[in-house]
Amino acid sequence: MPTSAQLPTHEVTYRNARDLILFGELAPGEAVTINGIVERLAAGVTPAREAIRRLTAEGALHASDNRRLVVPPLTIQQLQELTYARTGIEPQIARLAAVGVEPADIDALERIDEQLNAALAAGDIRGYLRHNHAFHWTLYAHSEAEILMATAAAHWLRVGPSLRVVVEQNSISPLPDMHAVTLAALRDQDYEAVGEAIHNDILQGHSNIAQGLDDAD
Structure with a gap:
């Protein structure tokens, strides 16, 4: 690259x-x-x-x-569409990627996740969004699924700005760490569990966005 x-x-x-x-x-x-x-x-x-x-x-x-x-604000209907699209595509990218990762790659993902958690604890919105994106796309790069990744990238541009609410919501009610679940599944070479963890990670983030949209009404 x-x-x-x-x-x-x-x-x-x-x-x-x-x-x-x-x-x-x-x-x-x-x-x-x-x-x-x-x-x-x-x-x-x-x-x-x-x-x-x-x-x-x-x-x-x-x-x-x-x-x-x-930058277009999301509506609830658009968020529902993005949820359907992302949970249909990204777990499959993650499963394909899981086949190709090596232990050193998992170590690198773990370091990114540590930086993400530090940003989350500090309320650093930009740092959280940057490291969250890096975690997913560092993993997805191992899939070599160029068409699926291009589609997923377009979805991220629509939902990415609204993920800032995750930092605020997490300070109120800490969330289960689905990245940690993803890392454990990668180490176990449980490819289906990797896809399921990414699926749940997307649902978790979108649930908080939906809550933020409801609070704004």
């Missing part, structure tokens, strides 16, 4: 803009402009415009009633 230094400028800008959404720096409902991306990322106008075009096409941005581009 090419490093940032090897990627074209427009691709680097796109990925950095995408990460602003994935990792909670652009919250649901927040407006996004070309000038804003230029300033936040020290990017050129043309790469910023292209990044916004791509993110809009992927559903990560949409036009509000006043025609401003915003």
Whole structure:
């Protein structure tokens, strides 16, 4: 995989803009402009415009009633659709990935999960979202299921910003650690249990998002 230094400028800008959404720096409902991306990322106008075009096409941005581009807040119906889609695809990616992981790979996932737990304990929303994404996608990379992963990536762009509520909800009622269950299943080479753990992890996160959406009404 090419490093940032090897990627074209427009691709680097796109990925950095995408990460602003994935990792909670652009919250649901927040407006996004070309000038804003230029300033936040020290990017050129043309790469910023292209990044916004791509993110809009992927559903990560949409036009509000006043025609401003915003990070779209989730509705309950959209969350239900994403739950159906993610629990149908990601557990299968995880099962495929589990076949290819080595003990050193599991150790690396465990280190990521430790960083995630530290961010969660500190109420570090950005750190939590970044390490949660890293845990899943470091695991999924072992599946080599490019088509499934591309579909899953689009789902993450829609749900990622709303996962920030998990940090707030966890401070009230600590959640079962499904990543720890995933790691134990990987070490046991129980591929079905890996898929089940990821399935339950998605349901857990979406349940908290739903609670946050209800509280906002």
